[in-house]
Amino acid sequence: MVSIYPKLNLYINGVLNAVKSLLKLKKIRKLDVCFYNKTGVIVERFVFNIHNVELELNLSDFSNVRDPYLVKLEQMLRAFCLKLTVCDSLLKPLPSSCTFQIHIHTTETNSIEIQKDTEEFPLIPSEKRDIILTSPAVVPLRSIDCEHLNLEIYAEEGNKDEDPDLFTPSPLI
Numbered sequence: 001m002v003s004i005y006p007k008l009n010l011y012i013n014g015v016l017n018a019v020k021s022l023l024k025l026k027k028i029r030k031l032d033v034c035f036y037n038k039t040g041v042i043v044e045r046f047v048f049n050i051h052n053v054e055l056e057l058n059l060s061d062f063s064n065v066r067d068p069y070l071v072k073l074e075q076m077l078r079a080f081c082l083k084l085t086v087c088d089s090l091l092k093p094l095p096s097s098c099t100f101q102i103h104i105h106t107t108e109t110n111s112i113e114i115q116k117d118t119e120e121f122p123l124i125p126s127e128k129r130d131i132i133l134t135s136p137a138v139v140p141l142r143s144i145d146c147e148h149l150n151l152e153i154y155a156e157e158g159n160k161d162e163d164p165d166l167f168t169p170s171p172l173i
Contacts, residue, residue, distance in 0.1 A: 015102045015104070022110060022114060023053050025110065027110040028104060028106050028110075029105045030047065030050060031048040031050070031102065032048070033100060033101075033103075034100060035098050035100045036098060036100065038095070041158075043095065043098070043133075044091065044156070044157050045136070047155070048151060050151055052149065054147070067146065067147050072147075073146050076149075080141075083142045084141070087155065090141075091155060092157065094160065108125070134159075137158075138155070139155040141153045
């Protein structure tokens with residue numbers, strides 16, 4: 001799916017190209033899609049923990065490949081996409097005026113290594129405060145565990161009900 005906003009499309013495309021480069025090197029650990037309220041506090045995060053990715057199949061020993069046609073992987077990815085389309089029913093609605101960022105977890109050395117592939121899209125280190133979600137409720141979404149991919153996906157949900165503009169005085173003792 002493509003959005004109607006060209007700059008958003010460029011951002012997502014740049015992130016996906018960086019992820020692709022890191023996957024080829026097997027140097028990506030995790031990817032987060034973080035949603036922030038209007039004051040910049042993280043309220044929800046989708047986490048993709050990547051434990052193993054095999055992008056190339058060694059078909060020289062075809063008899064030892066358990067899923068040479070990637071049928072199991074395709075089924076698991078379809079189930080994940082289906083779960084993603086209905087996960088909003090498991091989560092509280094996001095507050096109005098939310099923004100989002102995609103965070104790629106890798107090392108500084110690896111980010112420098114892929115800069116030649118992502119020249120128009122430089123990777124910028126996140127600040128610690130940008131990725132901290134206090135006391136989140138964890139909502140498991142899907143695990144994919146097969147010969148070519150080992151991945152777990154879950155959502156973390158912070159307090160979305162709290163209005164940061166509202167002052168609540170502490171009770172007098």
